[in-house]
Amino acid sequence: MKTLILYASNHGTTAKICRYIAEKIENSTIDIVNIKSNKPLNLNLYDRIIIGASIHAGSVQRSISNFLKTNQDLLLTKPLALFLCGMNKPEYEQQFEKVFPEILRKHAISNKVVGGEFLLEEMNMIEKAIIKKITGIKETISEIDFTKVDELIEEIKK
Ligand SMILES: Cc1cc2nc3c(=O)[nH]c(=O)nc-3n(C[C@H](O)[C@H](O)[C@H](O)COP(=O)(O)O)c2cc1C
DSSP states (O other), X not given: OEXXXXXXXXXXXXXXXXXHHHHHOOSSEEEEEEXXXXXXXXXXXXXXXXXXEEEETTEEOHHHHHHHHHHHHHHTTXXXXXXXXXXXXXXXXXXXXXXXXXXXXXXXXXXXXXXXXXXXXXXXXHHHHHHHHHHOXXXXXXXXXXXXXXXXXXHHHO
């Protein structure tokens, strides 16, 4: 059993969640791949695929939307789990639906919005200024919803 965990991550939170998932999945060879690494990727090699990404200013990383478009047909042939990081709770469902096309959401064994983090030390000056102004936060906060992450792990393991 071979599992691909493919992700995009601006400040490292989605990457961290991917590593957490990889540690908890048993009986599988796992490749964790940053979509930005431009590693040649043969999706046919994998028995199941997990895709994670994050929302910034209302949008997901373009690399992820392009990947989903290009590989949709193949993704529909594999057990699939999709997750999204974000910090704007009231918009979670809407954002998830915007990022992942309906056909993939319906096919996926697991669809989760898993919260996220504001890592001030990882932000550039503009990001920091925007986030501080919008949210009023003064220090880094972590609101990863590990209950949702654990649910995804259980659902993909079945
Ligand atoms: C500049 C900036 C803009 C963001 N915009 C949104 C947003 O529009 N909606 C949302 O739910 N979360 C937003 N977030 C929160 C991120 O989704 C959150 O920080 C997430 O954990 C980032 O994951 P990553 O480090 O893997 O990219 C934003 C964060 C930053 C720094």
